[in-house]
Amino acid sequence: MKIQRKFWINDMEALTYIMFILIIIGTINICSASLITAYTDFENPYYFLTRHIISIVVGFIAFFLSSRFNYKRLSSARWEIFLIVITLVLLGLVLLVGITVNGSRRWLPLGFMQFQPSELAKIVTIVISSSYLGKCLDKKLPITVDPRKNIIFLICIAVAGLVELQPDMGTAMIILGIPTMLYFIAGLDKKWIGIICGLGAIVLAFLATFQPYRLDRIRSWFDPWSRSQDDGYQIVQSILAIGSGEFSGMGLGHGFSKYSYLPESHTDFAFAVFCQEMGFIGALVIFLLLIAMAFYFIKIALRTQDNFGKMLVCGIMLLIVGQAAGNIAMVIGMLPVIGFPLPFISYGGTSLILNMTCMGLVISVDRHNRKSASAQPVSSRTGRYSKNR
DSSP states (O other): OOOOOOSOSSHHHHHHHHHHHHHHHHHHHHHHHHHHHHHHHHSOTTHHHHHHHHHHHHHHHHHHHHHHSOGGGGGSHHHHHHHHHHHHHHHHHHHHHOEEETTEEEEEEOSSSEEOHHHHHHHHHHHHHHHHHHHHHHTTOOOOOOTTTOHHHHHHHHHHHHHHTTTOHHHHHHHHHHHHHHHHHHTOOHHHHHHHHHHHHHHHHHHHHHSHHHHHHHHHHHOGGGGTTTTTHHHHHHHHHHHHHTTTOSOTTOOSTTTTTSTTTTTTTHHHHHHHHHHHHHHHHHHHHHHHHHHHHHHHHHHOOSHHHHHHHHHHHHHHHHHHHHHHHHHTTSSOOOOOOOTTTSOOHHHHHHHHHHHHHHHHHHHHHHHHHHTSOHHHHHSOOOTTO
């Protein structure tokens, strides 16, 4: 008998391995990309690496706890109210007493690290939207964003508005965009799809031109080379870094963009440094890992019988894989600079911890649904159960 070998036992294990591989790659890349900045700013070349490792440890604890947590409890009214209140309070606090960096007030000081409430807001809006949509699908109710019937969508708008006040348009787009896509997936009426798309385009155009620096970013996106010493400097340096990596890269630690040429080389533009040092081969590995992650997300979502769990997995997939696609598109010049991090690769403690928490929730969804399927009586699975047995 031929034995079929597998890299992993099931989809839960596959997602866990892929996440671990991405975290290892990200840690190595952050170590390389942040050395110069850390030494220049803090006289400690391992300043960012040390904090990143602390975040990984906290993230592993969060991943373990969330994977063992019964995700269905999140759809209860008590949990929803708690998550909404804590999110709104933290977003209000960051506007009042938050740390300002580069003109944006986005972080709360927590001693050993800085906490970014907008990262929590991403997850909370996904959870409450998935809960609402799951209940509608369970009861076969029409999916609507009518404010007279759906307060959840209004809360998502309010949360996105508070994040925009920081200002952080990129994160605000994610906070409102992913729930909107979940509504589309759940079967939102075509009339509301048209209304949302129309209003969204108007609001997006207004916000993009409301702040002068955003308009400058859009102009430099169309022709970064003509503004290579001004607004287009960052994207030009990113493209040059990626191109200089060629097929096999310059070698780990040998990239020169991190020597103050490329701003945010260990955060938003970490992928550019990775491509310079590891080349096309390294970039291909990242692509394949993200594609594999999306594949297993979809498998779990399709197999999940609980509608809340199904929508939650879809939302987390859009959050992690969608952000990754947005970051890569930004780094290679296909999108303007909007501040999307690359999950598990870019430096950012709050983002890493909460992304690992999300991965744990997906594991929880799959684990509980497997248990539910295996606990079904024989009659429901075979139809041959005997009443007299």
